[in-house]
Amino acid sequence: MLKAIRLFFAKAYLLFCAVLHAILEPGFEKQERIMNILSYKYRDNDVFLVSFPKSGTTWMQMTLYQVFSDGEMDIDHIRNVIPYVEEGEIGQHKKLNRRVIASHLYYEDIPKTKAKYIYVMRDLDDVLVSLYYHSKNFGYEGTFDQHIEKYFKKKYKGGVWGKHLAGWLENKKNLDVHFVKYEDLKVDFPKQLDEILSFCEVELDEETKQRIIERSSMTYMKAHQEKFDQVQYILLEENYIQNNFLRKGEVGDGKNYLSDEQKTIAQKEKENYTLAVYQ
Ligand code: PPS
Secondary structure (H helix, E strand, O other): OHHHHHHHHHHHHHHHHHHHHHHHOOOOOOOOOHHHHHHOOOOOOOEEEEEOOOOOHHHHHHHHHHHOOOOOOOOOOHHHHOOEHHHOOOOOOOOOOOOEEEEOOOHHHOOOOOOEEEEEEOOHHHHHHHHHHHHHHOOOOOOHHHHHHHHHOOOOOOOOHHHHHHHHHHOOOOOEEEEEEHHHHHHOHHHHHHHHHHHOOOOOOHHHHHHHHHHOOHHHHHHOHHHOOHHHHHHHHHOOOOOOOOOOOOOOOHHHHOOHHHHHHHHHHHHHOOOHHHO
């Protein structure tokens, strides 16, 4: 009986999440709600964490949470500590000594403030694969090819990767922005961390840096997976969805998934938006 009740609530929650996802999914093309976002009161020492979906946002959320707190994992969920502005929250979590605001918004839609902006980017091919598995976690039953076709037809609600990156890269002089590549994080995380710390004007001792490096690793984050995936957090016990939000976290895997034709289309998107950074 108890199990049936929990199952009912779990299903209701999943439905609620799906509806919310459809209405509020961060980053999709211009919406009325952006008007509200512009009216929030931002502080000069806020840190915005911006990305196109599936580019390493959660990874950076964890890193910035570690940078601006004691790093203890007695938090319920990372999204409650570093919320998405397009989901209507910017309040500062009690754990953080500085407010960090996540967003998937295009440059044109982001509030232009004196705060610092960290923009995380990842190669399109890998983003596409990650997006496919993300959709599967949310119940998508189509094939990889169908999914990718939807993206290429510009039907993905999260927007267009090239347009997102181009908007931010072209306007880098207009905001105090620091760019981080997912691929560079994978190659030399400590170096990238030092650059982030210097950009945020934060000095930390070696021991704290080591803690951040360890806790931002895939291994550590997987061990605390329930803090990073909201739906799974609720549904885990019911075995509804595999614990798969932190999936593989690899660079170049997209090449193993995309057909030659798909690679060509993806390459065209990179060229169309003159993204030298990924050519
Ligand atoms: S979302 O839904 O937009 O917030 O997704 P996002 O967090 O931007 O991206 C998810 C991908 O990031 C990978 N990830 C990591 N990779 C390496 N190290 C760490 N610590 C890490 N944390 C998350 C995650 O596995 C997703 O990539 P894929 O390729 O699907 O594995």
